Amino acid sequence: MLFYTAQRLVLSVVIVMVAVSILTLMLHVVPGDPAVMILGPRATPELIERTREAMGLDRPLPVQVAMFFANILRGDLGQDVFTGRAVSQIVLEQLPYTMILISVAILWSAACGIALGAYSALRRNTWLDTLSGVVSVGTISIPAFVMALYSVLIFAVWLGWLPAIGAGDGFWDGITHLILPAFAIGVAWVGYVSRIVRASMLEVMTQPHVRMARAFGLPERRITRSHILKIAVLPAVTLIGTGVAHLFSAAVFVEVIFARPGIGALLVGAVNERNYPIVLGAVLITTGIIVLATLISDLVVALLDPRQREEF
Amino acid sequence: MATHATATATEEPLVAVEGLSVDFDTPRGTIQALRDIDLTVPKGKVLGIVGESGCGKSTLAYSLIGLLAENARVAGGAIRMGEHDLARLGAAGWRDLRGTRVAMIFQDPMTALNPVTTIGQQMLDIQYRDRISRSEKRARAVEFLEQVQIPDAASKLDAYPHQLSGGMRQRVCIAMALLTQPDLLIADEPTTALDATLEMQIVALLRELQQKFGCSVVFVSHHLGTVAELCDDVAVMYAGEVVERGSARSLFHDPQHPYTQALLDCDPARIKIATRTLPTIPGTLPDLRQPPRGCAFRARCPHAWGRCEREHPPLYPGAAGQRVRCHLSDPAEDAA
Ligand SMILES: Nc1ncnc2c1ncn2[C@@H]1O[C@H](COP(=O)(O)OP(=O)(O)O)[C@@H](O)[C@H]1O
Ligand SMILES: [Mg+2]
Numbered sequence: 129m130l131f132y133t134a135q136r137l138v139l140s141v142v143i144v145m146v147a148v149s150i151l152t153l154m155l156h157v158v159p160g161d162p163a164v165m166i167l168g169p170r171a172t173p174e175l176i177e178r179t180r181e182a183m184g185l186d187r188p189l190p191v192q193v194a195m196f197f198a199n200i201l202r203g204d205l206g207q208d209v210f211t212g213r214a215v216s217q218i219v220l221e222q223l224p225y226t227m228i229l230i231s232v233a234i235l236w237s238a239a240c241g242i243a244l245g246a247y248s249a250l251r252r253n254t255w256l257d258t259l260s261g262v263v264s265v266g267t268i269s270i271p272a273f274v275m276a277l278y279s280v281l282i283f284a285v286w287l288g289w290l291p292a293i294g295a296g297d298g299f300w301d302g303i304t305h306l307i308l309p310a311f312a313i314g315v316a317w318v319g320y321v322s323r324i325v326r327a328s329m330l331e332v333m334t335q336p337h338v339r340m341a342r343a344f345g346l347p348e349r350r351i352t353r354s355h356i357l358k359i360a361v362l363p364a365v366t367l368i369g370t371g372v373a374h375l376f377s378a379a380v381f382v383e384v385i386f387a388r389p390g391i392g393a394l395l396v397g398a399v400n401e402r403n404y405p406i407v408l409g410a411v412l413i414t415t416g417i418i419v420l421a422t423l424i425s426d427l428v429v430a431l432l433d434p435r436q437r438e439e440f
Numbered sequence: 441m442a443t444h445a446t447a448t449a450t451e452e453p454l455v456a457v458e459g460l461s462v463d464f465d466t467p468r469g470t471i472q473a474l475r476d477i478d479l480t481v482p483k484g485k486v487l488g489i490v491g492e493s494g495c496g497k498s499t500l501a502y503s504l505i506g507l508l509a510e511n512a513r514v515a516g517g518a519i520r521m522g523e524h525d526l527a528r529l530g531a532a533g534w535r536d537l538r539g540t541r542v543a544m545i546f547q548d549p550m551t552a553l554n555p556v557t558t559i560g561q562q563m564l565d566i567q568y569r570d571r572i573s574r575s576e577k578r579a580r581a582v583e584f585l586e587q588v589q590i591p592d593a594a595s596k597l598d599a600y601p602h603q604l605s606g607g608m609r610q611r612v613c614i615a616m617a618l619l620t621q622p623d624l625l626i627a628d629e630p631t632t633a634l635d636a637t638l639e640m641q642i643v644a645l646l647r648e649l650q651q652k653f654g655c656s657v658v659f660v661s662h663h664l665g666t667v668a669e670l671c672d673d674v675a676v677m678y679a680g681e682v683v684e685r686g687s688a689r690s691l692f693h694d695p696q697h698p699y700t701q702a703l704l705d706c707d708p709a710r711i712k713i714a715t716r717t718l719p720t721i722p723g724t725l726p727d728l729r730q731p732p733r734g735c736a737f738r739a740r741c742p743h744a745w746g747r748c749e750r751e752h753p754p755l756y757p758g759a760a761g762q763r764v765r766c767h768l769s770d771p772a773e774d775a776a
Contacts, residue, residue, distance in 0.1 A: 336551040340613075343505055343546075344566040344620065345539035354565075355554050433556050434600040 129430065132437050136426055140419045145197070147415045151408065152193050161185075161402075183209075183404075196408070205412065206405035215409035219394070223413060225295055226383070226390035229309055230375045237314035238368055241321025245364075246357055248322065249329035261326075264319035272378035276312035276385045283308055293387045309386050313378045317371060321364050329360040362429055369425020373418045453480035454623055454656045455504065460517035460527060462499055462508065469729040473499045475680045477517070478755070481624065486650060486657040488671030488688065490664060490703065494725050496680040497660045498547075501628045503527070504658060505542050506534040521624070539566055543622035547629040549609035553601035559585075559612055560597030566616055584615040587652075588645060607638040611645070618649060625650070628660045639663075643670050664707045668692050676700045679726050679736040682755070686762025696764040698741045735766070743768060 163179040164171065171179075180186050184195055199206065205215035244264070248257040267275075284292030296305035332338065333356055341351045380392030387393075391410055398406035430436045462474040473496045481487050489497050502508045504519065506529060519526035521541075524533070546552040554562055563581035570577065578597065585593035588611040601609055610630060617625055627646065631639040643666050650657050661667050667674055668688060675685040676699065684697040695701045702721045723740035726732050735741070735748040747767050755763040756770050767773055 336546055336548060337554045339507055340544075340546055340552045341554070341565075342507060343538055343544040344616070345535045345537070346565060346568065347535070350565070350568075354557065358556055435555055435602050438602075 129437050132430055133427060136423055140423045143419050144412075144416055147419075148196065148200070148412055149193050151411055151415075152196055153189065200412070205409035208406055209403055210401070215405045218406060219391070219409045219413050222389055222391050222394045222410075225388065226376070226379050226392060227417075229306065229313065229379055229382070229388070229390060230372065232306055232310040233314035233317070233375060234368060234372070236310065237317035238321055238364070241318045242325050242357075242361060242364060244318065245322035245325025246329060246352070246360075248326045249333070249360075250352065252326075252330065257326075260322065264322050266319070267315050268319040268323075270316065271381075272313050272316065273381035273385060275315055276309065276382045279308045279312050280385065295388050295390075305386075305388070309382045309388060312382050312385075313375055316378075317368070317375075320367060320371070324367055325360055325364050328363050329356055332356050332360045335359075358432065362433055365425050365428050365432070369422045369428075372421035376414055376418065452483075454483045454521065455479075455481040455526075456520045457481075457500075457504075458518045458520065460500075460503065460519060461515040462496075462503055463513045463515045464499075464509065465511045465513060471728045472515075472731055473512075473680050473728060474503070475731060477682055479675055479682060479685065481656050481658055482673065483656055484654045485672040486647075486659055486670055488667035488674040489658065489660045489677060490662060490667050490674060491677035492703075492721070492725065493662060495677045497662075497677055498628050499680075500677070501544070501626050501658060501660050504624070504626055505538060505544050507544075539620045539622075540569070541623045543617035543620050543625050545610070545613050545617050545625070545627040545630045548633045549606050549613055549630075550633065552613050553609060555601055557600075558597065559599050559601065559604075563597070563612075563616055563619065566620060580619065581615075584619045585612070587618065587649065588612070588615040590615070606634055607642070610634065610638075610642055614642075614646065614649070618653060618655075621653065622655055625655050625657045626660075627657060629662070630659075631661070631663070631666060639666065640669075646670060664692075664703060676703065679731060680728055681736055681765065683737065683765045684758070684762060685755075686758065686760065690758070690760035690762045694758075694760040696758040696760075696762060696769050697737075697766045698743055698768070699737045702740075737766075 161176075161180075163176050163183060163185060167175055167179060177186075184192055187195070203216060205219070207213065208215060208218060244260050248260045251257050280292045283290045290308050291301075291305050292308065294305060296302045338351060338355050341355045346355075376392070379390060380395060382388070383390040383392035384396055391414060395407065395410045395414075397403070398410065457477050457479040460474055460477040461472070464471040464473055477500060479487070479500075489500060491497055499508065499512070503512075503514070504526065506526065508514075514527045517527060521537075524537070526537075529537070553559070557565075560578065560581060563584070564574065564577050567577045567580065572580075581597060582593050585596055590596055590608060590611050596604070596608075596612075601612075604612065610633075614630075630646075631642050634642065646657070646659070647670050657670075659667065659670055671688045673686065674688045674691045675682050676691070676697065677683065678699050684691065684695070684700045691700060692704070695704055699721075706720060721740060726736055726739065732738060733752065734750055735744070735753050738744045738748045741748065751767070753765045753767050753770070755765050758764040758769050
């Protein structure tokens with residue numbers, strides 16, 4: 129297990145490095161010069177040139193990437209071009225809002241998805257199974273921002289049950305402000321998780337070891353739990369691990385719609401302003417978290433399934 | 441049961457299958473997989489079930505432990521075991537019998553164990569009914585792993601199935617089955633997935649442990665050599681019917697049914713003349729959706745004549761005390 133963890137860790141670092149390199153390159157393809165943005169339309173060519181120099185934008189691309197790496201290793205993600213504050217600090221201020229939103233969305237959707245999937249598999253071909261299938265596919269095909277808009281409209285505007293704007297102050301207020309955004313992001317994942325759990329349960333249920341467990345007269349609930357579900361959740365864990373990337377992109381829309389602080393809102397603002405260091409910093413941290421999420425899901429799978437530990 | 445044993449009760453079989461018929465409902469029709477099976481499993485003896493693949497051996501084995509597929513239906517007959525009729529037993533009734541009086545060993549040891557749970561935990565789980573401490577259950581698990589001659593048994597409790605070889609896994613399955621101290625042990629081709637040397641080891645082990653524990657065994661195989669080695673009685677199945685049954689000795693030394701004779705002729709261990717390819721019985725199994733009206737083996741039988749097409753043969757008494765479903769064994773035929 130230790131060796132496996134070390135291997136996965138090295139792989140993760142490589143992935144982050146490749147992602148950062150690609151990102152720096154991509155920013156240069158997007159039109160709009162960060163130096164021009166900072167200085168405004170009336171800046172003289174000399175001034176623009178000097179700012180570009182100060183930001184390192186005049187250097188060859190590989191040098192820029194190398195410099196960026198060197199700075200990251202020192203914990204320096206550069207400065208906000210407008211306020212001069214450290215990017216790392218700005219990003220870390222916003223990060224908890226997004227992390228809480230995504231974590232809550234994952235937790236509730238995974239719990240509901242696994243329960244719904246398991247129920248459908250055990251009661252397959254009943255009308256409840258059919259209904260859950262239709263609802264799941266329905267929620268999967270609705271984008272998170274549409275879900276967000278309608279949930280604001282229904283629960284905040286019409287019914288007035290829940291707040292629609294901001295992240296709230298204090299614990300309880302924070303929770304009431306979390307419900308709608310976490311619902312909007314998570315609801316599609318209830319569909320994804322329940323479909324995959326149902327399919328993999330139906331497959332595991334036909335495996336010979338389940339028949340063997342029955343041959344020993346084990347209680348049906350125990351068979352479901354430790355012979356079927358324990359194996360059937362494995363693909364769902366992998367799915368959720370890779371799904372964190374999608375949750376981040378959903379969070380971007382949802383944070384804007386709910387005027388909620390967070391990485392998504394920060395990123396949208398920074399892109400509009402061509403606030404180059406903040407975009408890079410925010411995307412870097414996000415990439416790191418996505419890779420970390422994949423790593424964690426791989427380790428959870430390895431923890432649940434001993435066969436995985438000895439591969440690679 | 442054993443406490444009530446009297447002189448007459450010892451002659452009574454452990455299980456009596458009486459006219460059992462099992463159908464499978466499929467989209468393309470009803471498969472009559474078992475038709476009017478009559479069998480007895482004597483107490484403390486080994487009954488072998490042989491026949492080509494597809495002739496209903498597994499269906500019979502699974503019906504003895506109530507694990508038939510969902511599309512299976514008992515169309516008639518009974519399976520008597522003590523006061524129970526296993527053919528009509530409900531889910532709760534089965535849970536009380538499985539893992540206490542009836543246990544089973546499966547064909548493929550590679551997939552029979554839960555891949556994500558240790559051997560030890562699986563052996564503890566099946567003792568869930570016993571009111572003894574966890575450490576006593578572990579000790580029992582080690583004891584039975586030693587019974588099946590697994591080296592360094594205590595350390596295997598923490599192993600996962602994939603860390604053991606196929607032969608070792610099948611030993612674990614045998615240990616688990618015996619741990620529950622069943623009256624009836626069903627083994628559905630337990631050695632088919634193993635290579636020949638392992639097969640002989642496992643068969644020898646089964647024989648030894650069967651004698652030690654005194655349980656009855658139903659041993660399914662398509663390999664006559666292993667059946668001859670292990671079994672007291674043998675039933676030969678063809679197309680969902682028992683075509684010949686009797687003591688192993690009588691069947692192997694004086695087979696009466698042309699199908700039994702053909703099976704013996706095809707057994708690699710008995711072939712005396714070197715050939716390039718293994719001999720097989722020409723022809724194929726009849727369609728079990730519409731079993732033939734007369735004798736099921738008629739189309740492949742070298743001796744078939746008109747009566748075989750018209751009349752379904754009953755089980756006639758054979759020369760060496762066996763029962764034979766073939767008109768050739770009809771005493772009236774001899775007289776004619
Ligand atoms: N679940 C099932 N549904 C439909 N047909 C089945 C099913 N299981 C077995 N059969 C059919 O029943 C017959 C007997 O099968 P089986 O008992 O597995 O034979 P054996 O174990 O002797 O190879 C075969 O024709 C097989 O195709
Ligand atoms: Mg079979």
